[in-house]
Amino acid sequence: xxxxxxxxxxxxxxxxxxxxxxxxxxxxxxxxxxxxxxxxxxxxxxxxxxxxxxxxxxxxxxxxxxxxxxxxxxxxxxxxxxxxxxxxxxxxxxxxxxxxxxxxxxxxxxxxxxxxxxxxxxxxxxxxxxxxxxxxxxxxxxxxxxxxxxxxxxxxxxxxxxxxxxxxxxxxxxxxxxxxxxxxxxxxxxxxxxxxxxxxxxxxxxxxxxxxxxxxxxxxxxxxxxxxxxxxxxxxxxxxxxxxxxxxxxxxxxxxxxxxxxxxxxxxxxxxxxxx
Amino acid sequence: xxxxxxxxxxxxxxxxxxxxxxxxxxxxxxxxxxxxxxxxxxxxxxxxxxxxxxxxxxxxxxxxxxxxxxxxxxxxxxxxxxxxxxxxxxxxxxxxxxxxxxxxxxxxxxxxxxxxxxxxxxxxxxxxxxxxxxxxxxxxxxxxxxxxxxxxxxxxxxxxxxxxxxxxxxxxxxxxxxxxxxxxxxxxxxxxxxxxxxxxxxxxxxxxxxxxxxxxxxxxxxxxxxxxxxxxxxxxxxxxxxxxxxxxxxxxxxxxxxxxxxxxxxxxxxxxxxxxxxxxxxxxxxxxxxxxxxxxxxxxxxxxxxxxxxxxxxxxxxxxxxxxxxxxxxxxxxxxxxxxxxxxxxxxxxxxxxxxxxxxxxxxxxxxxxxxxxxxxxxxxxxxxxxxxxxxxxxxxxxxxxxxxxxxxxxxxxxxxxxxxxxxxxxxxxxxxxxxxxxxxxxxxxxxxxxxxxxxxxxxxxxxxxxxxxxxxxxxxxxxxxxxxxxxxxxxxxxxxxxxxxxxxxxxxxxxxxxxxxxxxxxxxxxxxxxxxxxxxxxxxxxxxx
Numbered sequence: 166x167x168x169x170x171x172x173x174x175x176x177x178x179x180x181x182x183x184x185x186x187x188x189x190x191x192x193x194x195x196x197x198x199x200x201x202x203x204x205x206x207x208x209x210x211x212x213x214x215x216x217x218x219x220x221x222x223x224x225x226x227x228x229x230x231x232x233x234x235x236x237x238x239x240x241x242x243x244x245x246x247x248x249x250x251x252x253x254x255x256x257x258x259x260x261x262x263x264x265x266x267x268x269x270x271x272x273x274x275x276x277x278x279x280x281x282x283x284x285x286x287x288x289x290x291x292x293x294x295x296x297x298x299x300x301x302x303x304x305x306x307x308x309x310x311x312x313x314x315x316x317x318x319x320x321x322x323x324x325x326x327x328x329x330x331x332x333x334x335x336x337x338x339x340x341x342x343x344x345x346x347x348x349x350x351x352x353x354x355x356x357x358x359x360x361x362x363x364x365x366x367x368x369x370x371x372x373x374x375x376x377x378x379x380x381x382x383x384x385x386x387x388x389x390x391x392x393x394x395x396x397x398x399x400x401x402x403x404x405x406x407x408x409x410x411x412x413x414x415x416x417x418x419x420x421x422x423x424x425x426x427x428x429x430x431x432x433x434x435x436x437x438x439x440x441x
Numbered sequence: 442x443x444x445x446x447x448x449x450x451x452x453x454x455x456x457x458x459x460x461x462x463x464x465x466x467x468x469x470x471x472x473x474x475x476x477x478x479x480x481x482x483x484x485x486x487x488x489x490x491x492x493x494x495x496x497x498x499x500x501x502x503x504x505x506x507x508x509x510x511x512x513x514x515x516x517x518x519x520x521x522x523x524x525x526x527x528x529x530x531x532x533x534x535x536x537x538x539x540x541x542x543x544x545x546x547x548x549x550x551x552x553x554x555x556x557x558x559x560x561x562x563x564x565x566x567x568x569x570x571x572x573x574x575x576x577x578x579x580x581x582x583x584x585x586x587x588x589x590x591x592x593x594x595x596x597x598x599x600x601x602x603x604x605x606x607x608x609x610x611x612x613x614x615x616x617x618x619x620x621x622x623x624x625x626x627x628x629x630x631x632x633x634x635x636x637x638x639x640x641x642x643x644x645x646x647x648x649x650x651x652x653x654x655x656x657x658x659x660x661x662x663x664x665x666x667x668x669x670x671x672x673x674x675x676x677x678x679x680x681x682x683x684x685x686x687x688x689x690x691x692x693x694x695x696x697x698x699x700x701x702x703x704x705x706x707x708x709x710x711x712x713x714x715x716x717x718x719x720x721x722x723x724x725x726x727x728x729x730x731x732x733x734x735x736x737x738x739x740x741x742x743x744x745x746x747x748x749x750x751x752x753x754x755x756x757x758x759x760x761x762x763x764x765x766x767x768x769x770x771x772x773x774x775x776x777x778x779x780x781x782x783x784x785x786x787x788x789x790x791x792x793x794x795x796x797x798x799x800x801x802x803x804x805x806x807x808x809x810x811x812x813x814x815x816x817x818x819x820x821x822x823x824x825x826x827x828x829x830x831x832x833x834x835x836x837x838x839x840x841x842x843x844x845x846x847x848x849x850x851x852x853x854x855x856x857x858x859x860x861x862x863x864x865x866x867x868x869x870x871x872x873x874x875x876x877x878x879x880x881x882x883x884x885x886x887x888x889x890x891x892x893x894x895x896x897x898x899x900x901x902x903x904x905x906x907x908x909x910x911x912x913x914x915x916x917x918x919x920x921x922x923x924x925x926x927x928x929x930x931x932x933x934x935x936x937x938x939x940x941x942x943x944x945x946x947x948x949x950x951x952x953x954x955x956x957x958x959x960x961x962x963x964x965x966x967x968x969x970x971x972x973x974x975x976x977x978x979x980x981x982x983x984x985x986x987x
Contacts, residue, residue: 337812
């Protein structure tokens with residue numbers, strides 16, 4: 166075997182087609198969110214007169230809606246709203262969940278009991294119902310919907326984080342760190358937190374897909390972004406009235422949601438496999 | 442040896458698939474075992490001995506393959522047989538005694554049903570099975586076999602479980618038994634009893650035994666012939682007594698020189714005078730009591746242990762598992778709060794310290810763990826690991842820490858190129874050096890070594906022990922050394938305490954205790970030292986080489 170063949174071979178073994186495809190989907194969605202203007206000449210919110218409810222054609226690849234807005238442009242502009250919402254939701258859940266889990270798992274005793282029983286109560290309520298209750302407290306809106314979805318996921322993060330912290334805390338290297346004079350905070354920060362995070366990061370990727378779905382659901386129900394925002398859930402909701410005559414209004418935004426959610430799941434799975 | 446050997450390996454070669462293609466791990470290995478013979482495959486981890494044994498029974502891992510060579514069982518080459526055909530002979534003609542009795546039995550099935558399973562699989566008359574199971578369990582020395590058949594694995598001790606596994610292995614009177622490190626997970630005294638049992642069964646039925654071990658002492662005691670492996674090749678094979686008396690290969694010589702069982706301990710130099718300003722006794726433990734649990738479930742793990750360690754000397758605590766030695770040392774380093782008694786470290790009572798005072802106190806006494814795979818944070822680099830204690834005690838400049846860590850790494854014999862690596866890129870011996878460097882970087886007075894060399898190969902073990910000797914001399918360290926291996930203890934310790942059921946049953950200078958043991962428990966531990974039967978025939982290679 167020649168020297169140059171070795172790295173090539175290793176590279177080929179490491180590449181999984183499904184994973185590459187998943188990253189490609191997420192990358193495209195991110196690019197849409199950041200530079201929507203680069204992918205379409207149409208506006209996401211202003212329709213063209215005389216172009217109402219056209220089926221997919223060469224001008225409008227994914228058709229147009231009841232006031233002549235290009236379907237493809239709506240999806241591209243909608244990526245920003247859906248992805249921002251999902252990032253915010255995951256961010257809220259991750260941050261709050263990691264800290265609560267770390268606190269519960271490391272301090273133990275009544276702090277652990279208090280936090281985890283509260284998390285159990287949150288887990289006992291279906292997450293959509295919980296998001297709805299929170300959004301009613303917060304008020305309707307795009308950011309409020311994202312925060313509501315995030316808060317509803319805190320319990321899942323907290324519970325996983327706690328179990329990881331409890332596992333890592335029993336490790337010998339943590340005891341060794343205390344034995345070499347580490348203070349409680351220093352040991353948590355240097356050893357417990359980094360070694361507990363791998364599984365939580367994998368859950369975050371999974372939760373990203375779930376959050377897109379949940380935000381789309383809230384949008385569909387009318388609790389999220391107000392019209393004419395091209396948020397994916399809202400697109401599906403608006404297209405619902407025309408589902409018999411203009412199938413493309415619901416099908417394509419739905420496909421976008423499905424693809425991004427599946428891609429996020431696949432990536433989450435890959436994170437899980439990398440974890441030691 | 443007469444007629445056809447029970448097992449004959451002829452130029453066997455095995456490869457494993459890795460990211461870079463196939464890597465040969467066993468190279469042209471040939472040896473044979475006759476009926477009633479015990480052949481030991483000896484070598485360090487990664488030498489290919491287990492792979493060879495797995496190939497014999499057709500249980501290579503999925504990424505392994507046989508490249509060429511024959512495996513003849515009673516003259517029939519079984520090397521190319523498919524798994525379905527091997528099923529017919531596995532258990533019936535070749536059987537395996539696995540390494541870890543803790544994980545080799547199904548936890549949700551009774552002992553009886555697991556022993557019966559092998560008979561059902563090989564078509565023994567169903568009516569005979571229950572009686573035969575009880576007879577087998579009696580044969581392997583389990584008390585009350587009628588009760589045992591209804592028990593589950595968790596109700597049995599490690600030694601009893603290993604007896605059950607042996608019962609399964611001998612159930613169909615196989616021609617060949619493969620014993621892969623059958624006693625490594627057991628206490629020394631239990632180990633000796635299990636090996637005796639295998640020996641008796643072999644003698645009774647003329648079974649051939651292929652014995653895989655990393656412990657030359659065990660192999661020397663039990664085998665007719667030794668096959669010494671290194672790097673996937675046989676370095677030397679021959680009659681046990683011949684190999685021990687006159688090893689031909691350099692590797693066999695080194696192995697013998699490193700095996701603690703065969704090294705006559707040189708008298709230890711007297712301890713240096715106590716430095717001014719320090720107590721003469723580095724450690725005084727007086728009437729230590731440690732209870733666990735509450736109410737009726739309360740267990741007294743340590744029951745009035747007392748001992749004294751002079752400054753600059755090594756004190757060993759030995760005993761079987763469950764004797765309270767680990768609990769004792771955890772109290773000495775301040776991880777347990779004792780139920781009673783006092784622990785004076787350099788004149789200060791550790792049991793009275795709390796919070797910040799206890800943290801500051803840790804500078805004086807440091808612990809090295811048994812398992813260097815678990816005691817190092819996998820996410821830190823070697824430099825970070827060694828420098829961390831300094832960071833805990835106010836050395837805030839990263840450059841200062843790196844400089845001190847580099848010095849300490851050099852001192853324990855670690856190359857500076859290793860400092861940037863993560864623990865998983867190090868060998869077991871290197872990891873343990875990192876753990877020792879981390880413990881020493883604070884310049885403690887006392888180092889507590891909890892089975893610190895037990896998980897290492899003999900050659901690495903010998904290197905670490907001589908490193909500890911040098912460090913003690915240069916830095917005036919006091920060692921508290923916990924071990925179940927008396928051969929190692931004899932090499933390193935000045936004084937010794939023997940623990941049994943949480944009490945000190947014997948203590949004194951090492952040589953006195955070894956030569957005139959006053960207690961039955963001590964005597965049993967001494968008799969169980971592997972290699973003890975053959976120690977006389979082995980010339981002293983350590984002194985020859987030095």
